[in-house]
Amino acid sequence: MTAAYDVAVVGGGLVGLTAAWHLARDGASVVLLEAGDLGAEASGANAGSLHLQIQYPEFVKYGEAWARAYAPTLRFLAASIDLWQEMSEAVGEDLNVRVKGGVVVARTDAQMRAIAAKARIEASVGIVTEVLGRDELRAVAPYLSDAAIGGGFCAGEGKADPLRATPALARAAVAAGVDIRTRTTVTGIARDAQGFALATPGGAVRAARVVDAAGARAADCAAMVGVPIDLGGFPLQVTVTEPVAPLIPHLVYSAAGKLSLKQAPNGGCVIGGGWAARVHGDGGLATDPANFAANMGIAADVVPVLGQARALRSWTAWVNGTPDWRPIIGEAPGVPGFFLAIFPWVGFSAAPMTGRVVADLVLGRAPTVPLDGISVLYD
Numbered sequence: 001m002t003a004a005y006d007v008a009v010v011g012g013g014l015v016g017l018t019a020a021w022h023l024a025r026d027g028a029s030v031v032l033l034e035a036g037d038l039g040a041e042a043s044g045a046n047a048g049s050l051h052l053q054i055q056y057p058e059f060v061k062y063g064e065a066w067a068r069a070y071a072p073t074l075r076f077l078a079a080s081i082d083l084w085q086e087m088s089e090a091v092g093e094d095l096n097v098r099v100k101g102g103v104v105v106a107r108t109d110a111q112m113r114a115i116a117a118k119a120r121i122e123a124s125v126g127i128v129t130e131v132l133g134r135d136e137l138r139a140v141a142p143y144l145s146d147a148a149i150g151g152g153f154c155a156g157e158g159k160a161d162p163l164r165a166t167p168a169l170a171r172a173a174v175a176a177g178v179d180i181r182t183r184t185t186v187t188g189i190a191r192d193a194q195g196f197a198l199a200t201p202g203g204a205v206r207a208a209r210v211v212d213a214a215g216a217r218a219a220d221c222a223a224m225v226g227v228p229i230d231l232g233g234f235p236l237q238v239t240v241t242e243p244v245a246p247l248i249p250h251l252v253y254s255a256a257g258k259l260s261l262k263q264a265p266n267g268g269c270v271i272g273g274g275w276a277a278r279v280h281g282d283g284g285l286a287t288d289p290a291n292f293a294a295n296m297g298i299a300a301d302v303v304p305v306l307g308q309a310r311a312l313r314s315w316t317a318w319v320n321g322t323p324d325w326r327p328i329i330g331e332a333p334g335v336p337g338f339f340l341a342i343f344p345w346v347g348f349s350a351a352p353m354t355g356r357v358v359a360d361l362v363l364g365r366a367p368t369v370p371l372d373g374i375s376v377l378y379d
């Protein structure tokens, strides 16, 4: 039997939709199979940070050797943030993309030394993080607490709107000809000489090639073709405050505890930074109250005006995580035609380029960003 589609994409998050969009624009016939609704998992529930610099908590936790191994990945993130800045025009909708820089705020000399060491590793791959003293930091970010003694400022970081991005990419993918099927869980994948047959409750879907963009469940999807990958789902939570006057143009982190903080165009401040949500016995998620309080406390320590703002809403979702933070992008070893599209932890930042390079690889082209030393499949 001949393949019904050139490519089947499993997963309707931002990575799957972006890959499908590129593939269809480049002439492939594409079906996208999504278990639930488009963007209903991490891609629609993330905090909207466009991360570039090495995350400070992981730098301290895993050390310089890890940071040097991870550093080439920053080139991929930088290229992806470049694509973010073209994305609104490409899809014809305003995705609220702003790249005004990100700052890690320090309170101690030891934290300043760690920020400087991290900046040296970032510089080794061409990513500039300026190490700022107290007065320089105050000049850049006057909204910070007086307790800040300095920080690291990376001009290439920013933010975008997750609630707009995934639906916009879905519309662009449909316009490019992608056949999108929601509420269609892939339950098994069989391979034969003609390609792949993907089992779904609505019947089998045939495709010559498959893209695994199943996010936090990508390992389950890869296991369907016998490919083991070291990836899991981790429960996270994020909170947004009521709108406050325009104040914070940057992405803000703290060296004193886990924090990512940014102000949305409506004035609400989105506060997260990798705080765990609670998992029920049935696998559902709920806000962890202790982590909520700790997260809000750090935010108000760093930006005092937030101590006066009410939290409006918290939400939770599973993030796709790998132990060493490195992406798993490329054709699966031993399974020609099956492609992994996994960018962990900061996959919102990386989604535009992940989708593009996966489309490149599926279509037999050199990837737009070389993956050597970036994807674990290219070591």
Ligand SMILES: Cc1cc2nc3c(=O)[nH]c(=O)nc-3n(C[C@H](O)[C@H](O)[C@H](O)COP(=O)(O)OP(=O)(O)OC[C@H]3O[C@@H](n4cnc5c(N)ncnc54)[C@H](O)[C@@H]3O)c2cc1C
Pocket: 010, 011, 012, 013, 014, 015, 016, 033, 034, 035, 036, 037, 038, 039, 040, 041, 042, 043, 044, 045, 046, 047, 048, 049, 050, 051, 184, 185, 186, 187, 213, 214, 215, 216, 217, 218, 221, 236, 237, 238, 260, 272, 315, 316, 317, 318, 319, 320, 341, 342, 343, 344, 345, 346, 347, 348, 349, 350, 351
């Ligand atoms: C709370 C939170 C905050 C975050 N904040 C940020 C941030 O600020 N910046 C940043 O860069 N990153 C952030 N991330 C990470 C980022 O959101 C993810 O890395 C990224 O969205 C992953 O995109 P994806 O398309 O690969 O996966 P997802 O968005 O998870 O999409 C995968 C899709 O695959 C579907 N699926 C799974 N299995 C199957 C199957 N068998 N059949 C069919 N469909 C299937 C799922 O239903 C899902 O819709 C955050 C994540 C969370 C959870």
